Amino acid sequence: MPEIKAAVCHAFGEPLKIETVHLNAPKEGEIEVKLGAVAVCHSDISYVDGAWGGTLPAVYGHEAAGEITALGSSVNGLNVGDRVVVTLIRACGHCTPCGSGKPTICETSVDTTKGPLSTADGGILEHGMNCGAFAEKVVVDQSQVVKVPRDISYDVASLLACGVVTGIGAVVNAAKIRPGQDVVVIGAGGVGLNTIQGAHIAGARRIVAVDMNEEKLAAAKEFGATDGVLASDGKPWKQAKDIIGRGADAVFVTVGAISAYDTAPRYLAYGGKVVAVGMPKSGDKAIYEPVMMSAVGQGMIGTKMGDVVIKRDIPWMVDLYQQGRLKLDELISGRYRLEEINDAFADTRSGVARRNVILFDM
Numbered sequence: 001m002p003e004i005k006a007a008v009c010h011a012f013g014e015p016l017k018i019e020t021v022h023l024n025a026p027k028e029g030e031i032e033v034k035l036g037a038v039a040v041c042h043s044d045i046s047y048v049d050g051a052w053g054g055t056l057p058a059v060y061g062h063e064a065a066g067e068i069t070a071l072g073s074s075v076n077g078l079n080v081g082d083r084v085v086v087t088l089i090r091a092c093g094h095c096t097p098c099g100s101g102k103p104t105i106c107e108t109s110v111d112t113t114k115g116p117l118s119t120a121d122g123g124i125l126e127h128g129m130n131c132g133a134f135a136e137k138v139v140v141d142q143s144q145v146v147k148v149p150r151d152i153s154y155d156v157a158s159l160l161a162c163g164v165v166t167g168i169g170a171v172v173n174a175a176k177i178r179p180g181q182d183v184v185v186i187g188a189g190g191v192g193l194n195t196i197q198g199a200h201i202a203g204a205r206r207i208v209a210v211d212m213n214e215e216k217l218a219a220a221k222e223f224g225a226t227d228g229v230l231a232s233d234g235k236p237w238k239q240a241k242d243i244i245g246r247g248a249d250a251v252f253v254t255v256g257a258i259s260a261y262d263t264a265p266r267y268l269a270y271g272g273k274v275v276a277v278g279m280p281k282s283g284d285k286a287i288y289e290p291v292m293m294s295a296v297g298q299g300m301i302g303t304k305m306g307d308v309v310i311k312r313d314i315p316w317m318v319d320l321y322q323q324g325r326l327k328l329d330e331l332i333s334g335r336y337r338l339e340e341i342n343d344a345f346a347d348t349r350s351g352v353a354r355r356n357v358i359l360f361d362m
Helices: 042-048 154-159 163-175 190-202 214-222 236-244 258-267 290-295 310-323 338-349
Strands: 003-008 017-023 030-040 063-071 083-086 137-141 145-147 183-186 207-211 227-230 248-253 268-276 299-302 332-337 355-359
Touching: 003 338, 017 137, 017 338, 030 083, 030 154, 030 338, 042 338, 063 137, 063 154, 083 154, 145 310, 154 332, 154 355, 163 190, 163 248, 163 268, 163 310, 183 190, 183 258, 190 207, 190 214, 207 214, 207 236, 214 227, 227 236, 236 258, 248 258, 258 268, 332 338, 338 355
Parallel strands: 183 207, 183 248, 207 227, 248 268, 268 299, 332 355
Antiparallel strands: 003 017, 030 063, 030 137, 030 355, 063 083, 083 145
């Protein structure tokens, strides 16, 4: 059984420990990928902090890219040596959501305590988010990867596994924004910047970024926002409506803060909708007045990872990047080694980083 280095979470809220763990060879329908890079997503931090519970010890990490090094049986369309993006989206292809084009909410459950990882002494090791990508190698289902060109660097490719597809997909797949519509994006972090890029690509007329940080609002304009509003300035929804001339057709909440969810409907135009992208911790609750929504035809939808279909959506995003129409390099704030992962987490927790990336030797 191969041994690899991985960052292991033994206790919620505690630093990760770099350890040698075991990784099973790929079984039927699975592939092994030697990683070149894995990005640090706020979802990883939420898991490490215990926001959503789970089994420990665990290896998290789900936003990765690398090269296929081994194939299990019955793998189709993939070969050893292919460069791939590795996602957490494991889709059976047969349940109702998969058959309806919604693989991100596949109903077929997998026991991630019985995945390919185990501790050095053979004990249970949670295969976090079906990936366990804070490690030198991963074994994942073939449905979780998509091939990308070899001339795209691993650090850039890793961003396409979650943050980019979540933000852009929320706009084009979930909200289905049309040219000329107006949007508000609450939160100008990594996912927020990609939501802004998605709105720009979709042809939105006004794209108003809302954040607590002036520097992040300036960055939002670099990524396509037409305007910025400080969330701390009194009633920011009034400023946004003054800018737009009415309410927004869609308000994207890209952060997990309950205060953002509480205020999001205030930005809406009649007939508009709140799009829930950011994920609060389990048990958090927001408060609304349903009568207001029903009276003027407003609503709310949730979207997991931008309702992405990875083999459909990642290739066209790669093409936009190659044309210079999608910013990816600019999203990377810092690059770290696996041994420095706790530093990368600390920088991400500060709220300033766009995306920090862990690099591996290839």
